[in-house]
Amino acid sequence: MNKINDLIKGIRTGEYWYVWVAFLLFVLSVIxxxxxxxxxxxxxxxxxxxxxxxxxxxxxxxxxxxxxVESILLSGIMQWFVLIATAIIGIYAMIRIDKLPxxxxx
Numbered sequence: 001m002n003k004i005n006d007l008i009k010g011i012r013t014g015e016y017w018y019v020w021v022a023f024l025l026f027v028l029s030v031i032x033x034x035x036x037x038x039x040x041x042x043x044x045x046x047x048x049x050x051x052x053x054x055x056x057x058x059x060x061x062x063x064x065x066x067x068x069v070e071s072i073l074l075s076g077i078m079q080w081f082v083l084i085a086t087a088i089i090g091i092y093a094m095i096r097i098d099k100l101p102x103x104x105x106x
Contacts, residue, residue: 003073006072019068025061026061029057032054032057033057033058037051052097052098060090062090063086
């Protein structure tokens with residue numbers, strides 16, 4: 001519980017500025033996603049490519065947020081295992097974004 005209080009205090013004081021940067025990247029990625037959604041494209045392929053780029057940006061910013069918070073809360077060898085696993089999962093999701101179930105039609 002003490003580490004969480006330190007995290008909140010550090011975010012408020014600006015000591016952990018990189019958490020704010022990761023959050024800003026997430027917000028900008030979501031804004032770009034809404035921009036892509038409302039824009040008209042000449043072909044479906046171009047629209048899908050722009051949509052996938054926005055999705056990759058969102059996944060990357062969420063991975064950056066997770067890594068930033070994990071680097072604060074964890075320590076030692078466990079920190080490195082979790083950070084590497086998070087990075088690998090984020091990169092894999094970015095590569096295989098077109099196969100993720102978030103794009104399935106209902």
